[in-house]
Amino acid sequence: MENFIVSARKYRPESFDTVVAQSSITTTLKNAIKNNQLAHAYLFCGPRGVGKTTCARIFAKTINCSNLSDDIEACNECDSCKAFNTNRSFNIHELDAASNNSVEDIRQLIDQVRIPPQVGKYSVYIIDEVHMLSSQAFNAFLKTLEEPPKHAIFILATTEKHKIIPTILSRCQIFDFNRINISDIATHLEYVAKSEGAVADKEALNIIAQKADGAMRDALSIFDQIVSFSGKEISYQDVITNLNVLDYDYYFRMVDHFQKNEVPETLMIFDEILNHGFDGHHFINGLSNHLRNLMVCKDTATVKLLEVGGEIKERYKVQATSCENDFLLKALEISNECDMQYKPSQNRRLLVELALIRMAQLTLKKK
Known part of the structure; x- marks a missing residue:
C-alpha cells in the first residue's frame, strides 16, 4: 500500500x-x-x-x-x-x-x-x-x-x-506575512482538487477556505478530511455536514420571513437549527454575518467585500434587492446586541428568540 x-x-x-x-x-x-x-x-x-x-x-x-x-x-x-x-x-x-x-x-x-x-x-x-x-x-x-x-x-x-x-x-x-484571503485559498484548493482527480463544488471549497481562517495549511488539512469523508466528489452538502457548518439556506429563509413579518415561521426555523445540535451563539453570529453580506451587496463599490462565490453570491445579490438599508442596519444592531448579551444571559434561547421577533417586526413598523 x-x-x-x-x-x-x-x-x-x-x-x-x-x-x-x-x-x-x-x-x-x-x-x-x-x-x-x-x-x-x-x-x-x-x-x-x-x-x-x-x-x-x-x-x-x-x-x-x-x-x-x-x-x-x-x-x-x-x-x-x-x-x-x-x-x-x-x-x-x-x-x-x-x-x-x-x-x-x-x-x-x-x-x-x-x-x-x-x-x-x-x-x-x-x-x-x-x-x-x-x-x-x-x-x-x-x-x-x-x-x-x-x-x-x-x-x-x-x-x-x-x-x-x-x-x-x-x-x-x-x-x-498576510493572512491569505478566502478567494486565494479557494483558487488554490481548486488546483489541488484537479491535481488529485477530485470534482469539487465552488461553494464547497469556499466553505473550506472560510473555515481555514486565512491559513493555507489549515485549508489543505480540512480538504484532506473532506476527501476522506466524501471521496473524489466533494459537494457543498458534504462539507457543511462534515465541518458542522450551518447551511446558508437557513439564513436566506430567515430573512425572507423577516420581510413578511412571519414570526412563527422564524421561531420554527431557529428550533430546527437547535435540534440539529447547533449552538444559539453560533447561529446569531452567522445571522449577523449574513445581514452584513446583504448590506455590502447593496452597493457595487462594496460587493467585492462579499467573501462567497458561485450560486451563493447570486442569491445574496437577489435577496439584497428586496431588503432596504434601514431594515438591514436595524437588524444588524439587534443581532449585534444579542451577540454581546449572549454569554451573561441566564435564558439564552429566549434572548435569541426575542431578537428574532424584533427583526421580524421591523418591516411591520414601517408599514
Missing part, C-alpha cells in the same frame, strides 16, 4: 512563484538575491500556515543554487538543489525554539555557525517560533546575530512578534 502524503506537504510550494498570496515578500527576496544584497538576519512574522517557513526554505535553496534562472528561481538540477530536494542538504539547519529554547541550545547553534558550508555559498539557520526562546537564550544569541560569519544567514520565524525583544528586532529585516 502506497504511503499517503498529506496535501499540506505534497503541495508545499517549491519556488517563489508558487507561494500563494505573498507576492510582495517573494518579490523583495528575489530582488535581494538578484542584486546580491542579502541581509545576515531576517524575521518572518505572521499567522500560522501562511508560508513563513516555506519561504525561508525556498530562500535557502535559491541562494545556494549555482544555476539560477532568469526570473531568480532555483534550477533543481545542480548538486545543491538536488541535495535540498532530497532532504540531505547540509546548508540548511532548522531549530524549533519551542522545544530548544535554553542557553545550551543556542550555544550549540553558535558553535555550529562557525563551520563553513561544504557545498554552496551560505549556511542558512531557520529558527521557528523564535519568540519561545528564554531571555537568557536571546542574550546569548545577540552577538552572533549581529556579527555572524559571512557564510551564515539567520531566518527567524514567529507568530508573535510582540514577544521578541527590541534588540533582536533591530538586527533583522522584518517581513510581515
